[in-house]
Amino acid sequence: MEEKTGGSPGPKTGLKETIRLFFSRAPLLGWFFGALLAVALEQWVGYDLSDLLGLPKIPVLFGCVLALKKPAMLPGALGYVLAIYILPVTIVARLTAPWANRIAARLFDLPRWVCVMVYLLFFYAILHIWADISAYRELTLKLTLIAVLLTLSLNIINGYMGEFSCSHPGFMAIGAYVASTVSVYFFVDDKLFGTAVFSGVPGWLVFPVALFVGGVAASISALVVAIPSFKTRGDYLAIISLAFMFIVKSAIENLEVVGGSRGLGNQPDWANLFTVFAWTAAGIWVINNFVTSTMGKALNAVRDDEIAASAMTVNTRRVKIIAFLFSAFWAGVAGGLFAHVIRYVNPGTFGIQKLAEVLAMVYFGGLNSVYGSIVGALSLSVLGEVLRPLELFKWIIIPLALILVMIYRPRGLVAFKEFKVENLVRPRGKR
Amino acid sequence: MALLEIENMTHYFGGLRAVHNYGLALDPGQIRGLIGPNGAGKTTIFNLITGIYQPSEGSLLMDGKSISGLQPHEIASRGMCRTFQNLRLWRHMTVLEHVMMARHSKIGYGLVGAFFGSSRRHREEAAIERKARDILEVAEIDHLADKMVADLPYGAQRRVEMARALSAEPKILFLDEPTAGMNPEELIRMMEIIRLVHKDLGIAIFLIEHRLKMVMELCEMIQTLVFGEVIAEGTPDEIQNNPMVIDAYLGKEIID
Numbered sequence: 001m002e003e004k005t006g007g008s009p010g011p012k013t014g015l016k017e018t019i020r021l022f023f024s025r026a027p028l029l030g031w032f033f034g035a036l037l038a039v040a041l042e043q044w045v046g047y048d049l050s051d052l053l054g055l056p057k058i059p060v061l062f063g064c065v066l067a068l069k070k071p072a073m074l075p076g077a078l079g080y081v082l083a084i085y086i087l088p089v090t091i092v093a094r095l096t097a098p099w100a101n102r103i104a105a106r107l108f109d110l111p112r113w114v115c116v117m118v119y120l121l122f123f124y125a126i127l128h129i130w131a132d133i134s135a136y137r138e139l140t141l142k143l144t145l146i147a148v149l150l151t152l153s154l155n156i157i158n159g160y161m162g163e164f165s166c167s168h169p170g171f172m173a174i175g176a177y178v179a180s181t182v183s184v185y186f187f188v189d190d191k192l193f194g195t196a197v198f199s200g201v202p203g204w205l206v207f208p209v210a211l212f213v214g215g216v217a218a219s220i221s222a223l224v225v226a227i228p229s230f231k232t233r234g235d236y237l238a239i240i241s242l243a244f245m246f247i248v249k250s251a252i253e254n255l256e257v258v259g260g261s262r263g264l265g266n267q268p269d270w271a272n273l274f275t276v277f278a279w280t281a282a283g284i285w286v287i288n289n290f291v292t293s294t295m296g297k298a299l300n301a302v303r304d305d306e307i308a309a310s311a312m313t314v315n316t317r318r319v320k321i322i323a324f325l326f327s328a329f330w331a332g333v334a335g336g337l338f339a340h341v342i343r344y345v346n347p348g349t350f351g352i353q354k355l356a357e358v359l360a361m362v363y364f365g366g367l368n369s370v371y372g373s374i375v376g377a378l379s380l381s382v383l384g385e386v387l388r389p390l391e392l393f394k395w396i397i398i399p400l401a402l403i404l405v406m407i408y409r410p411r412g413l414v415a416f417k418e419f420k421v422e423n424l425v426r427p428r429g430k431r
Numbered sequence: 432m433a434l435l436e437i438e439n440m441t442h443y444f445g446g447l448r449a450v451h452n453y454g455l456a457l458d459p460g461q462i463r464g465l466i467g468p469n470g471a472g473k474t475t476i477f478n479l480i481t482g483i484y485q486p487s488e489g490s491l492l493m494d495g496k497s498i499s500g501l502q503p504h505e506i507a508s509r510g511m512c513r514t515f516q517n518l519r520l521w522r523h524m525t526v527l528e529h530v531m532m533a534r535h536s537k538i539g540y541g542l543v544g545a546f547f548g549s550s551r552r553h554r555e556e557a558a559i560e561r562k563a564r565d566i567l568e569v570a571e572i573d574h575l576a577d578k579m580v581a582d583l584p585y586g587a588q589r590r591v592e593m594a595r596a597l598s599a600e601p602k603i604l605f606l607d608e609p610t611a612g613m614n615p616e617e618l619i620r621m622m623e624i625i626r627l628v629h630k631d632l633g634i635a636i637f638l639i640e641h642r643l644k645m646v647m648e649l650c651e652m653i654q655t656l657v658f659g660e661v662i663a664e665g666t667p668d669e670i671q672n673n674p675m676v677i678d679a680y681l682g683k684e685i686i687d
Binding site for chain 2 (some may be wrong): 286289290293294295296297298300301304305307308309310311312313314315316320344368416
């Protein structure tokens with residue numbers, strides 16, 4: 001019919017197109033094999049190689065931090081990244097493509113959830129081995145995963161529903177404090193709350209409960225914003241939600257029971273990488289389920305034309321309130337995870353800075369898109385860590401990147417793209 | 432008994448009386464027209480019936496039950512769906528999604544199903560999609576199912592609106608200038624679709640239209656509205672020969 005559109009634009013396809021074709025036959029599984037080899041390689045020869053290249057230790061975030069701190073190390077860092085990551089990943093992905101495709105096809109025939117589970121576990125294994133190198137890596141990874149969850153939850157409101165909410169740091173704070181209170185009060189001997197009510201209960205059993213309670217608390221508090229602001233449409237939500245964020249912050253500052261502005265610490269060490277990964281994956285799964293159902297697409301209808309939506313049997317107010325509570329729930333869960341990763345929270349964390357951060361992630365990554373949220377949260381949190389050595393200049397470069405994205409892709413990097421697991425896990429190369 | 436019965440409906444915009452003592456008795460399966468010069472209040476009447484505005488006075492009964500004070504989505508769920516004069520489509524959604532969305536109130540899988548993707552949800556979504564595709568076929572836009580509405584030509588967008596309204600399974604379909612901006616060819620196809628909806632699906636139709644020829648051809652009964660008041664009601668023949676209607680459209684001859 002028509003010529004294939006999209007992909008790399010223009011006629012100067014030559015090299016780019018060749019490379020794209022070269023790798024288009026490799027399924028996700030093939031890339032996973034490559035990544036697995038890369039992280040394993042790092043474990044085996046990482047130290048020796050970085051010694052050889054004159055690096056002080058294994059570059060933590062792909063050599064960027066190192067190269068920025070000591071520009072003389074740049075060639076060494078580049079060589080390391082090339083030898084450990086880029087070459088093994090691409091070569092293995094390409095070489096294993098034929099039989100990776102065969103395995104992928106076999107997996108694709110299994111019930112979908114089994115297939116997805118296998119992929120997720122594989123992916124987790126790669127991340128785990130990668131993060132095993134240093135505690136800093138693990139922490140960065142955990143915080144990035146939490147940022148993904150938080151960004152996605154805000155995208156429900158600002159992207160899918162097209163309203164502008166500023167209250168997510170508030171929900172996160174409520175989730176963090178409630179989840180922390182539950183876990184500290186009931187399960188830990190602590191100066192603030194005294195001895196634990198229950199002791200000797202395994203963390204993996206009660207941590208989900210604490211997080212869930214935190215999420216529900218955030219969700220209930222969201223009603224305070226939702227009920228007055230969804231009577232009409234317009235800027236009310238932005239203003240009310242901003243006020244809500246400040247109210248929550250100063251309320252916690254004045255609440256001596258949970259430590260006031262000194263903060264609340266001593267959270268049990270329950271949020272290991274696996275837990276954070278599992279909750280983030282679950283959050284993405286549930287949110288994606290919701291926004292791809294006809295019920296969830298009502299959000300898009302409300303955004304694009306509310307009168308038309310209500311004339312087509314959509315109870316717009318109910319839809320908006322549900323979406324808002326749902327979004328607040330995940331923000332609360334992200335807050336609970338955050339508190340247990342850092343193992344200390346104070347109200348100052350959940351201020352305007354956090355808001356700017358998460359809004360930037362949403363708009364940078366792309367509205368109305370799960371991919372967008374993942375890309376936005378990942379790129380901005382990694383960028384934030386990588387540019388750390390530049391100190392003040394970091395706050396020039398990141399906003400500059402944001403402005404450029406807003407100019408060239410006003411709705412974000414990957415906006416309005418439906419997240420389909422099928423497309424990810426499908427075997428490739430059947431043309 | 433009439434399917435939709437309206438008595439003495441009056442509406443003010445501030446001090447302006449937009450609709451005065453409007454009355455209507457629409458029978459099941461009837462096809463009716465509402466004509467009048469620009470600014471006569473035709474679209475306001477649609478907005479009043481479908482709940483977008485609340486009438487200042489008057490009673491609205493559907494199937495003998497009062498519908499005044501209900502929200503637009505409640506009225507739509509009771510079987511009164513409409514199209515809009517200035518298309519109100521959802522920019523970022525595909526044609527198929529539009530038609531599926533109109534079945535929103537009929538979804539039975541609930542929030543839990545939506546969150547966790549229960550098998551009931553998959554069954555229901557599949558059923559909704561099947562029905563939506565059937566309706567797209569009726570409206571002759573099944574080949575456009577996966578297109579974004581913003582990319583479609585105007586005539587096709589009008590048909591998407593119509594298909595979307597049909598998808599909610601209305602008893603009465605309100606069409607606000609269904610052929611506005613269409614070329615003669617599109618116009619003929621639209622008239623065929625309206626006839627088909629009326630005859631085969633047995634849906635009552637109430638339409639606003641400026642092309643008098645089309646209204647005369649399609650409708651069983653016609654009301655003429657001038658400055659918010661019905662000045663004439665009758666069959667196409669009666670309306671065509673009513674001197675007041677002719678006056679309203681052509682103006683009075685001044686004889687000194």
